Amino acid sequence: MAHRQTTFRRPQLPTGWRRLVARLPILVFRAGLGSVFGKRLLLLHHVGRVSGLDRMVVLEVVSYDPIGASWTVASGFGPKADWYQNLRAQPMTLIQFGNRPHAVTARFLPPDEGAEIMAGYARRHPRTARSLCAYMGLYVDGGEASYREAGRAVPFVRLDAAVGRRQHGRGQA
Incomplete structure (x- = not known):
């Protein structure tokens, strides 16, 4: 019988060349691509x-609502991830989705x-979901109930676009 783990286990942060590869998408965004x-x-x-310094991270969009202008992301490194804790301290920020900036509130x-x-x-995304859960140390058997159980352990954040205002630079809100 497989061991069931419903508690989030923070994966090890990438180091060396893996960290460099993980941060490459930031350069792609900054190049306007x-x-x-x-x-x-x-x-x-x-x-x-x-x-107090500006930081950047590229995150996978778990769900996107173009009508309500909101993006949902998950903290694959748990509630101790720096970006997650930084958003807790200052929830109003900026994202870039495609090539467009959006002022958002977490x-x-x-x-x-x-x-x-x-x-x-x-x-x-059944294969990706299974891989992500395994990476985070969460047991899933492929059934919807096990994914719901895993989802209770993962911190999710909804980034809601600020209505009526667009942010083009860090200092504007």
């Missing part, structure tokens, strides 16, 4: 809660909403 990622990735700007989703999001993601 973010549209090559389609609707799968976004560039999140965040401010270091200790340093909303941290409750576990039950995360369960629904993960189940939907697993229906749309």
Whole structure:
């Protein structure tokens, strides 16, 4: 019988050449080529809660609502991820989706909403969902109930576009 783990286990952060490869998409976005990622990735700007410096990370878009202008992302490294903690400290920020900037406000989703999001993601991307859960140390048997259980352990964030305003630079809001 397989061991079931429903508690999030933070994966090891990439180092060396793996870190360099993981950060390459930032350069693609900064070169103005973010549209090559389609609707799968976004560039999140965040401010270091200790340093106050601008930081960037590329995240996978778990779900996108073009009508409501919102993007849902997951913290694959758990609630201790720097970008996640920085958003907790300062939820109003900027993302780049494709080649367009958007002023957004982060909303941290409750576990039950995360369960629904993960189940939907697993229906749309079954192989990727299984791989991601394995990477995070979460057991899934391929059934919807196990993806819901895994989704309760993963921190999800909804990035809602600021209505009526667009942000082109870091200092504007």
